Amino acid sequence: MIRERHPKSLIHFSFETPWPWPSELELLPIAWRSKLLDSLLAADVVSFPTDADINAFIACVRSFFSSQSDDHLPEIKYRSSTLIVGTHSIRLSVLAPLVRSPKFKEVVRFPQTQRFIYDLAVAEPIHTFVTVERSEPHKNIVRAINAYGELLKRRPDLTESTRFLLMLTPGPTHISAYKRVSEEIRRAARKVNDLAKNSNPVRVYEENNFYRAIAALSIYDTLVSVPVADGVGRSPLGGPIVNTKNGGMILSENDATKGLFGDSVSTVGITDIAGISFAMEAAADESLESRFTKSEAILDILRSIDPTSAARQFLSELNEVDHTH
Amino acid sequence: MKLLSGRKLIVASSRGPLNFTEDQSGKAVARRDTSRSSEMLEHLSNLPISWVSGAVGVADRNAAESRSDDHGLIQNDVLPSDWAVKFVSPPRRVHHKFYNVICNPLWFLLHRSWSPTFTPYIGTQEHDAWERGYRAVNQSFDDRISNIADGSQIA
Numbered sequence: 001m002i003r004e005r006h007p008k009s010l011i012h013f014s015f016e017t018p019w020p021w022p023s024e025l026e027l028l029p030i031a032w033r034s035k036l037l038d039s040l041l042a043a044d045v046v047s048f049p050t051d052a053d054i055n056a057f058i059a060c061v062r063s064f065f066s067s068q069s070d071d072h073l074p075e076i077k078y079r080s081s082t083l084i085v086g087t088h089s090i091r092l093s094v095l096a097p098l099v100r101s102p103k104f105k106e107v108v109r110f111p112q113t114q115r116f117i118y119d120l121a122v123a124e125p126i127h128t129f130v131t132v133e134r135s136e137p138h139k140n141i142v143r144a145i146n147a148y149g150e151l152l153k154r155r156p157d158l159t160e161s162t163r164f165l166l167m168l169t170p171g172p173t174h175i176s177a178y179k180r181v182s183e184e185i186r187r188a189a190r191k192v193n194d195l196a197k198n199s200n201p202v203r204v205y206e207e208n209n210f211y212r213a214i215a216a217l218s219i220y221d222t223l224v225s226v227p228v229a230d231g232v233g234r235s236p237l238g239g240p241i242v243n244t245k246n247g248g249m250i251l252s253e254n255d256a257t258k259g260l261f262g263d264s265v266s267t268v269g270i271t272d273i274a275g276i277s278f279a280m281e282a283a284a285d286e287s288l289e290s291r292f293t294k295s296e297a298i299l300d301i302l303r304s305i306d307p308t309s310a311a312r313q314f315l316s317e318l319n320e321v322d323h324t325h
Numbered sequence: 326m327k328l329l330s331g332r333k334l335i336v337a338s339s340r341g342p343l344n345f346t347e348d349q350s351g352k353a354v355a356r357r358d359t360s361r362s363s364e365m366l367e368h369l370s371n372l373p374i375s376w377v378s379g380a381v382g383v384a385d386r387n388a389a390e391s392r393s394d395d396h397g398l399i400q401n402d403v404l405p406s407d408w409a410v411k412f413v414s415p416p417r418r419v420h421h422k423f424y425n426v427i428c429n430p431l432w433f434l435l436h437r438s439w440s441p442t443f444t445p446y447i448g449t450q451e452h453d454a455w456e457r458g459y460r461a462v463n464q465s466f467d468d469r470i471s472n473i474a475d476g477s478q479i480a
Contacts, residue, residue: 001467010480016361017435138436229437311368
């Protein structure tokens, strides 16, 4: 629509969510898909959270046009980060991650946050797994709890020396999928706690409480973020900034930040409950030296990210396209 | 950072840099929003940016009426002085079709949360919501952007 009314405009479309693969996009009616893709293909730049999303987008464009019966279909090429559809070029990019170090550092010093840090502290040395997420179906929280349950079944000795804290921002529970996921999370937590007898190692806080969430990030030994799909990765980007325990991270291969941290984090498949469980076991048994080395590597990566880089990239991409116009 | 050569910079996003709550007396109170787009562009606070964003909550919708000046700009004291915000505030029924019937299910699609055997359910109500909700709201964004452009080149 904008392109029709403003043919010479520069259009930058920035996605904060993952892009689906053709097998997922085709669940939408053909006319809807057509409108969505036409609209995006009218842009000059489209940015996505990860390279995988770019690949999925290109696959959707190819799949959509190849399914058309028109004899005059556009030629589609992709090279040097540019998708060429007929005579129109679209630059595809991965937008730099947004690190909110100053804000997190400020909030962790607030008295409210310090009070929650005190409340969450325990006298005995205990390994604390932490998940800080919105309570959404794609966050895969039930599998993370089930994985912890498998860990305690395999290693009962860890029942007293580990715990799993989940700080979950409630979703809109008038939508049935959110209500259901909230119930499933509580059921999974109850099941693990029932097995653990009196120790209740899983604690779910479903609330809008940014201070308690930041407090939990400051004390994790292992941050667990295993989303089915994710575009932003706020906890893995913000957690290490305020963490005081040289904590490590278990990330799913679909977490938006996984590629950023490389071997400094444990990577797991999204449905692999056993795999997540073994990664938790390895984290609980990891030596302090190894943890320190990895957490320093994670912090080095985060410190190297200029907080203004995403904004600079946005402007520079528009400027580059402006010059080619 | 370099300015775009003579173009007006317009940012359109469902959630913009500004939202409202209401205090106990019902008075609208402006706040900075923490969406990714507004946090990212915080670093461009020295650039004149026109934002077109959705009136997401009830307080936003009320503010769209009570806080707009003659040009539809939302009056506030929390954004950089060179930033201007216009809300897109469709009628409640249109917003419901846009947000609840189309955008929420699309969110599940984008996050791989559909199970093709059972979801989504796309019947006549959803097709109606696509036309009269999703596309209608996008058209409103388009109209607001064209209104701001006012014949200028835009980015």
